Amino acid sequence: xxxxxxxxxxxxxxxxxxxxxxxxxxxxxxxxxxxxxxxxxxxxxxxxxxxxxxxxxxxxxxxxxxxxxxxxxxxxxxxxxxxxxxxxxxxxxxxxxxxxxxxxxxxxxxxxxxxxxxxxxxxxxxxxxxxxxxxxxxxxxxxxxxxxxxxxxxxxxxxxxxxxxxxxxxxxxxxxxxxxxxxxxxxxxxxxxxxxxxxxxxxxxxxxxxxxxxxxxxxxxxxxxxxxxxxxxxxxxxxxxxxxxxxxxxxxxxxxxxxxxxxxx
Numbered sequence: 001x002x003x004x005x006x007x008x009x010x011x012x013x014x015x016x017x018x019x020x021x022x023x024x025x026x027x028x029x030x031x032x033x034x035x036x037x038x039x040x041x042x043x044x045x046x047x048x049x050x051x052x053x054x055x056x057x058x059x060x061x062x063x064x065x066x067x068x069x070x071x072x073x074x075x076x077x078x079x080x081x082x083x084x085x086x087x088x089x090x091x092x093x094x095x096x097x098x099x100x101x102x103x104x105x106x107x108x109x110x111x112x113x114x115x116x117x118x119x120x121x122x123x124x125x126x127x128x129x130x131x132x133x134x135x136x137x138x139x140x141x142x143x144x145x146x147x148x149x150x151x152x153x154x155x156x157x158x159x160x161x162x163x164x165x166x167x168x169x170x171x172x173x174x175x176x177x178x179x180x181x182x183x184x185x186x187x188x189x190x191x192x193x194x195x196x197x198x199x200x201x202x203x204x205x206x207x208x209x210x211x212x213x214x215x216x217x218x219x220x221x222x223x224x225x226x227x228x229x230x231x232x233x234x235x236x237x238x239x240x241x242x243x244x245x246x247x248x249x250x251x252x253x254x255x256x257x258x259x260x261x262x263x264x265x
Contacts, residue, residue, distance in 0.1 A: 005106060005130065007172065008045065009211055010037045015176040016060055017213055019134060026050045026105035030125070030134045031174055035064030039071060050105040054082035054091065055136030056122040061174065065090045086121025095123055110134075115162065117155025118145035124162065131169045133217070135162060140173045141202075141215040142181030144226040146262065152255035156229070163227050167218030178202050178212035181224075184264045188225045188237045188257070195223040229254045 008020040012034040019030040020041055027047040031054060032038045042049060049072050054062055062082075069078060069090070077092075081101055084094035095101065097114035110125040115138040124135040137145035138155075139162050147155055162171075182199045189195055198219065202212045221227050228234050234257065235247045243256040 005108065007132070008041055009213075010041050012037050013060055017172070017174055017176065017211065019172050020045075020047070021106060021108065022047050023106050028053060028103055028106060028108070029068070030172070031055055031061040031136060032064040032068055033058075033060035033062065035067035035071070038064060038068060042072075049078055051078060051103055052080045053101070053110075053125055053134065054080065054088060055124060055134065055138075055174075056083060056119040057086045057088045058119070058137070061136060062088055062090065083121040083123040086119055086123075097123075101125065113161055115158035117147055117150035117152075117158045120149045122150075122158075126165060126169070131166055132172060133162065133165060133169050134172045136174050138162065138173075139171060139220065139224075139227075140175060140181055141171070141178040141212050141220070142185055142198075142224050143177055143261065144224075144258070147258060151251075152258060153251040155258070156251055156254045159227055163217065163221055165217050167216065167221070169217040170214040171217060171220065172214045176206075176211060176213065178215075179206055184261050185223060185225045187264065188260075189228070189231075189233050192223065192233070194219075198223050225257060226254070229257050 004023045006022055010018040012018050016033055018032050021028045027049050028051045029038055079093050080090050081093040081095055082088045082091035084096045095112045099112040101110040110127050113124045113126060115122050115124045118137045122138055126133050138158055185195055205212050225234055238244045238256055243260050244253055
């Protein structure tokens with residue numbers, strides 16, 4: 001394992017997290033929706049950009065790529081890795097399920113996982129050695145992405161894939177939505193002891209201006225209703241709140257849960 005690798009948290013817009021993986025010399029940026037904070041971080045830490053990783057086509061994830069390339073790719077080509085089926089024109093290395101990204105400057109390998117739902121071509125990157133997951137807007141701390149393009153069944157399958165990763169996998173998602181997500185989760189599972197404690201812990205972090213991300217797969221499986229949509233407590237709550245009329249269709253249950261969240265104040 002390359003123990004010299006570090007991940008920088010770069011804030012952008014109102015609540016985006018952009019990620020820079022680096023070894024003190026070379027860097028790879030994940031979902032650079034804004035070039036300005038990325039360029040500042042690269043300069044501040046004296047890093048050379050080696051590659052860009054994209055998870056899906058939304059502007060707050062790819063908007064900074066042209067400026068980064070214009071600024072930094074003057075004497076060398078910077079590869080842009082991204083989904084093969086999500087309509088991103090700046091991608092030079094198109095990826096799909098089962099592909100592996102090898103970043104020699106960082107001695108880092110990432111497996112590609114197809115996770116449609118938020119968008120149809122959305123992908124995630126998993127570093128098996130480091131137990132790092134970069135999942136864009138598919139899985140959030142305490143929640144999941146909205147279904148802008150995919151179906152509930154697709155998103156449920158995508159989340160199932162991520163839930164199968166090791167429990168200690170660090171989840172580097174792209175937004176600070178955690179407190180809102182956990183307030184909804186508490187509405188769904190008011191008797192979940194781990195969830196109650198997590199809400200206190202995460203609120204304390206935010207009160208101090210500390211990010212709640214990354215999270216861990218194991219914690220999400222205990223407290224995230226979208227990874228728990230098959231649990232009796234979640235199904236019971238859906239029935240109690242008249243979100244479903246029967247509990248037999250897993251995709252319909254998930255769809256009702258996501259729709260409930262969409263309108264949760």
